[in-house]
Amino acid sequence: MELALSLEKLTNEKLLNLHAVASQNNDAQLTDFIYLLEQVEIGIHQEDIRICCTPEKSGYHVAKDISENSFVPSNIGDQCKPIHLNLVARHGTRAPTKKKMKELEALATRLELLLENVKEQKSSVQNIPAWLWGWKSPWTGKHKGGELISEGENELYQLGIRTREKFPELFHEDYHPDVYPIKTTQVSRASASAVAFGMGLFSNRGNLGPGRNRAFAVTSESRASDIMLRFHDCCQNYKVRSSLEVLVGCNICSLLKSREPAIDKLKEPVLNEITQKLVKRWGLNFTLRDVSSLWFLCKQEASLLNTAYQACALFSPTEIGLLEWTDDLEAFILKGYGDALNYRMGVPLLEDVIQSMEQAIKAKEDGLVPGSYEMTRLRFAHAETLLPFSCLIGLFLNGPEFEQILREEPLQPPPKPPQKRKWRGSTVAPFAGNNMLVLYSCPTNNSSNYFVQVVHNEHPISLPGCENSDFCPFEVFKEKIAPPHLKHDYNSLCSLVSEQSEQTTPTSKFSQILSWFFPGDAAQHQKAELEIDRERTD
Secondary structure, three states, X not given: OHHHHHHOOOOHHHHHHHHHHHHHHOOHHHHHHHHHHHHHHHHHOHHHHHHHOOOOOOOHHHHOOOOOOOOOOOOOOOOOEEEEEEEEEXXXXXXXXXXXXXXXXXXXXXXXXXXXXXXXXXXXXXXXXXXXXXXXXXXXXXXXXXXXXXHHHHHHHHHHHHHHHHOHHHOOOOOOOOOOOEEEOOOHHHHHHHXXXXXXXXXXXXXXXXXXXXOOOOEEOOOOOOOOOOHHHHOHHHHHHHHHHHHHOHHHHHHHOOOOOOHHHHHHHHHHHHHHHHHHHHOOOOOHHHHHHHHHHHHHHHHHOOOOOOOHHHOOHHHHXXXXXXXXXXXXXXXXXXXXXXXXXXXXXXXXXXXHHHHHHHHHHOOOOOOOOOOEEEEEEOHHHHHHHHHHOOOOOOHHHHHHHHOOOOOOOOOOOOOOOOOOHHHHOOOOOEEEEEEEEOOXXXXXXXXXEEEEOOEEOOEHHHXXXXXXXXXXXXXXXXXXXXXXXXXXXXXOOOOOOOOOOHHHHHHHHXXXXXXXXXXXXHHHHHHHHHXXXX
């Protein structure tokens, strides 16, 4: 018990410092003792491990309870009433994609081989975790993947109920699709999430079945032209950068001004170090690829199977913190502040949000009665939608960083542990993660009649562009936070520069660029493009 109590005071920073001392002095005994301490920490802080093991794959019931402890939300006066709500939400918890299920099948085969080698060499097997023997992927035999699972359905259903309870003034009117429009992408996990949310939002409002459900409309744009919610999939410039980076690495990507240095190069030192430690710790000849797959398995077990005692227990808490950082780094570079194109291609969505608020203000000024005009815009999409939108409104930044965005200067990536960072995938865009922009009318306020409150995962969050307040005058939001991005045009940002631009379609341009590096028939290039599109959308 005394050891447990003392370990609660042992921070990751101290553990990392101990690791550094052990490494510098090549002290094997100290290294083993540190690992023992960390394993006890796993038992003490099981829920903490579950949170950090699921960056961007975190269950919403875990992530929504994490907020900035030091931030005190604004005290909104009784004279202020919500008149409109914008919602941008990620789909709920889903099953692994087909590609990831294949990766886990390959991991099972690989583990079987590693264990067989240990037996043949007559090495000690006492230290090897029992679960590894005969392990099979929990998704063995599944032929489809990526669908919304029951946990994800419930996340959105409960979110719908809580949203109605939080803002009763907005949802007391009779349902009409023009008053409560619900939009989604054509990806099934997003549209299913929209339906689950609507069932919660409008529960006990109809006459269908014992639950008194009602029908409601959910609309979507074609995948090929949805620049509002799938802007990442319609932006040819972004697709070429991302796809070539995945396919051929940084050297060729640099020809197209892609992100540098390559993400894998940034992650490699951490993965190599952890791989070496796991080989020594467990006596199995793991490769870097094995460790990447085990880390993915850890995240899936933690978020979908509610366990952190198998794959996650192979790693120390310090190693888990470093692996989480590598995931956060990747999200920052590919979907976040790491490249301005990542979020500026979301300009159509930001324009739509501002337009909806302007229309609500006009309706209020014209004296229209509630229920005769739109009161919400509810959108359901992906991490590739929610992350860029959070960047567009300047979330998870400090003051100097927001000023850098205004000056169109690049931001530094999230610092490596033990340094603190705001950018964490587990809180920025978990499954069912969401941003609500609530427009308030405050008629007795002397400075402004309308305010915007930004609520992230149901917690008010500070806006660096509005003096770190969560309750921002609409004029400030419109004139300071949005303009640096709205001056950019989606078509200009996303069109590939080509001498034959007028004659060549975006898809054929992409296939042509693929052919420069992968000679072969055009059908193969198109197939590769479609596969990348399917796997990239989260």
